[in-house]
Amino acid sequence: MRLREFGGFAASALIAGAVLWSFVTTDVELSRLMSAGPRIAGFLGRMFPPDPTVMAEIMKGSAETLRIAILGSLGATVLSIPLGILASETMVSRAVFRPIRMLLAFIRAIPLILVAMLMVGAVGLGPLPGIIAIAFHATGMLAKFYAEAIDGVSRAPIAALESAGAGPLVRLRHAIWPQMAPVVARDTIFRFELNLRESLILGIVGAGGIGFYIQTYVRSFQYDKAASVTIAVVLMVIAIEGINVALRRRFA
Amino acid sequence: MSIAAQIDDLSFAHLGTDLPALDRVSLFVPAGESVALLGPSGAGKTTLLALLDGRLQGWAGRVSVLGAPLDPDHPPPRARRPDTGFVFQEFALVERSTVLRNVLNGRLGRMSPLRALLGSPTAHDLGIARTALADCGIADLAERRVDSLSGGQRQRVAIARCLAQEPRLILADEPVSNLDPARAGEILALLTAAARARGATAMFSSHQPDLARRFAQRIIGIRGGRIVFDVPTSELNEDATADLYRDPKPMPGIGLRAVS
Numbered sequence A: 001m002r003l004r005e006f007g008g009f010a011a012s013a014l015i016a017g018a019v020l021w022s023f024v025t026t027d028v029e030l031s032r033l034m035s036a037g038p039r040i041a042g043f044l045g046r047m048f049p050p051d052p053t054v055m056a057e058i059m060k061g062s063a064e065t066l067r068i069a070i071l072g073s074l075g076a077t078v079l080s081i082p083l084g085i086l087a088s089e090t091m092v093s094r095a096v097f098r099p100i101r102m103l104l105a106f107i108r109a110i111p112l113i114l115v116a117m118l119m120v121g122a123v124g125l126g127p128l129p130g131i132i133a134i135a136f137h138a139t140g141m142l143a144k145f146y147a148e149a150i151d152g153v154s155r156a157p158i159a160a161l162e163s164a165g166a167g168p169l170v171r172l173r174h175a176i177w178p179q180m181a182p183v184v185a186r187d188t189i190f191r192f193e194l195n196l197r198e199s200l201i202l203g204i205v206g207a208g209g210i211g212f213y214i215q216t217y218v219r220s221f222q223y224d225k226a227a228s229v230t231i232a233v234v235l236m237v238i239a240i241e242g243i244n245v246a247l248r249r250r251f252a
Numbered sequence B: 001m002s003i004a005a006q007i008d009d010l011s012f013a014h015l016g017t018d019l020p021a022l023d024r025v026s027l028f029v030p031a032g033e034s035v036a037l038l039g040p041s042g043a044g045k046t047t048l049l050a051l052l053d054g055r056l057q058g059w060a061g062r063v064s065v066l067g068a069p070l071d072p073d074h075p076p077p078r079a080r081r082p083d084t085g086f087v088f089q090e091f092a093l094v095e096r097s098t099v100l101r102n103v104l105n106g107r108l109g110r111m112s113p114l115r116a117l118l119g120s121p122t123a124h125d126l127g128i129a130r131t132a133l134a135d136c137g138i139a140d141l142a143e144r145r146v147d148s149l150s151g152g153q154r155q156r157v158a159i160a161r162c163l164a165q166e167p168r169l170i171l172a173d174e175p176v177s178n179l180d181p182a183r184a185g186e187i188l189a190l191l192t193a194a195a196r197a198r199g200a201t202a203m204f205s206s207h208q209p210d211l212a213r214r215f216a217q218r219i220i221g222i223r224g225g226r227i228v229f230d231v232p233t234s235e236l237n238e239d240a241t242a243d244l245y246r247d248p249k250p251m252p253g254i255g256l257r258a259v260s
């Protein structure tokens, strides 16, 4: 009992300490906090009315974002097929799928925006670093999904084809693939939707797409233009969500 | 006379079990015979058939199938696997593929590796698959997906896939246990006729003595992993059959509840 009470007290103290420490080490002073509300209101005021003359930039940026998402998803799919096979216990031994799964978990742990910044450093500004970043980042999830799809199929037909003399890849093609195809389609579309959503902001770090214009207009105090681009992004996210709901209904 | 299967003093326990599923089994099956394995549930019928299919390792004794010995430590080479065809009790079909695709899956071990991978059968492969479909009475179902079929139709697809493999030894695990008696008779009739027409040996397991008697030349009774009798069908003894299905002997540790 004593021990439990002490544990509870220690946890409370730790949380309180962490909160206080956060206040002390940043510049969240009371005066700034008080004035933040009106300043945000003022900022929003300067966004109105949104400037509709940036339509051409919005179209150009959206098209580039879409291309980044499509090519990034294609790259992720191509990488995820072999990695998914190597991460499945049905196809390979523990000595192979264990390290591959660890690699995929490591890839998933790296935030996309960080990968994008590194790729901008490596290959320069533009859509290319965005495509590479999306392909890399999405592979961490997609290859795991593919491996789970392989391991989720019924084993009996695999054994039957082995009994008929089919090798591992032939079994993958004729016993596993027909069973996993709908799962792969669903997962790939799901990941494409995430890629599209995430690639909207890649431009902020210079990795191409519509995010570039938000960054440009905010930096140059053209808040009314930034507002138009932001509205366009929100509308696109809603549209993607709508398409996703429709697709879910079809696959259900 | 060539030999379809020969087993000498074979014992086998499944991984993680102590009681042997097969206990000092010896068996000799000449080529061309049709043999029924008769026995209650858990007798070891599936285990014995899977062993002959080369799917089990870690047994003691000697086994040879179609003239070549099996290795207790390694599965048989892939080139030999199509020679034994297996009809699985639960069909083991690819549900989302068509009937024809499933039957062509039986050809995969006979095709060149590239054709197998691409799933592009030759005219010869297609001809054999079509013949198997016709022999099983399901030529008109070729383009249907398996998940739209009834149990009896699936059983026919499973047999057609096995026949497409052109096996010299056909091993059928309870091929009629899921069917009503009329259907069961039809299926066993087509299975044994197809085997005979192809000069193949047929072994099927069953727990129904009347079906074994109608469709096998020889009946092997199996219980508790041991062969209890092994006789030509004409000599099958009613008492021996009944004995196969009697209640298990009271064993130490069982029946304690009756005491209290």
Ligand SMILES: Nc1ncnc2c1ncn2[C@@H]1O[C@H](COP(=O)(O)OP(=O)(O)O)[C@@H](O)[C@H]1O
Residues within 6 Å of the ligand: B014, B015, B017, B021, B039, B040, B041, B042, B043, B044, B045, B046, B047, B048
């Ligand atoms: N994969 C397995 N793992 C462990 N025990 C098994 C396995 N398969 C079968 N057995 C056991 O082996 C014995 C024989 O089973 P089986 O060959 O399936 O009998 P039958 O086909 O005659 O019903 C049974 O006691 C069963 O419980």
Ligand SMILES: [Mg+2]
Residues within 6 Å of the ligand: B045, B046, B047, B089, B173, B174
């Ligand atoms: Mg069985």
